[in-house]
Amino acid sequence: MRETFFSPEYFVESLPVVGRGLLMNLRVLGAAVVGVSVLSTLLALTRATISPVLFPLRALATVYTDVFRGMPMIIVLYLIGFGIPGLRIFGRIDSTVLGTIAVILVYSAYVAEVIRAGIEAVHPSQRAAARSLGLSHSQTMRIIVLPQAVRKVAPALMNDFVAMQKDVGLVSVLGAIDAVRSAQILVAKSYNFTPYVASGMLFILMSLPFIHLTDWYAARLKRREQTGGAV
Numbered sequence: 001m002r003e004t005f006f007s008p009e010y011f012v013e014s015l016p017v018v019g020r021g022l023l024m025n026l027r028v029l030g031a032a033v034v035g036v037s038v039l040s041t042l043l044a045l046t047r048a049t050i051s052p053v054l055f056p057l058r059a060l061a062t063v064y065t066d067v068f069r070g071m072p073m074i075i076v077l078y079l080i081g082f083g084i085p086g087l088r089i090f091g092r093i094d095s096t097v098l099g100t101i102a103v104i105l106v107y108s109a110y111v112a113e114v115i116r117a118g119i120e121a122v123h124p125s126q127r128a129a130a131r132s133l134g135l136s137h138s139q140t141m142r143i144i145v146l147p148q149a150v151r152k153v154a155p156a157l158m159n160d161f162v163a164m165q166k167d168v169g170l171v172s173v174l175g176a177i178d179a180v181r182s183a184q185i186l187v188a189k190s191y192n193f194t195p196y197v198a199s200g201m202l203f204i205l206m207s208l209p210f211i212h213l214t215d216w217y218a219a220r221l222k223r224r225e226q227t228g229g230a231v
Helices: 008-048 052-070 073-087 095-121 124-132 137-152 154-174 179-190 194-230
Strands: none
Touching: 008 052, 008 095, 008 154, 008 179, 008 194, 052 095, 073 095, 073 154, 095 137, 095 154, 124 137, 137 154, 154 179, 154 194, 179 194
């Protein structure tokens, strides 16, 4: 076990290589966080609207969230990563870009439902009060509803982004040289599995700050609610 999974020699040798691959994972994660934040907010706002005029968009957003929440991540990666280049329409596209698109498509569906739950948790009197002050519907959502909604579901949102930190490693199935793929190449050369352990440890170190931030913020919200209840 020690020689196969925890060899100090292979660990020291693989750490710089896997670390360079992790930089690619961080770039994918940064782009995915921005893309998911924008797309999921638009989906949540579309699904939360009750205007009959926007019914087609609302139905489309519903279908989108149902499809991408029900489809395994690996299938979406294959469809985007191999299917789009197979069309031969856009020319050669870097596998990292295609993997990032797949991550955004999948996680936007999950995050959109969390944000929508937060929007629906805001009491209707908040909207009524805002409209009575002369705010338009868009101003009410932007200034009054969304800030409260995000605050209510912040722990759940943080957990989704922690999960996304790990799933960006799946872009390796498209051939991108990330931390996982780098470890796989090293294992194929040596038949020693220590590089996988090194890769896993780096992902843990990358996730720990956000995990503890999530726990801290959830505890902070709980204390605030308990204080408010006592008053």
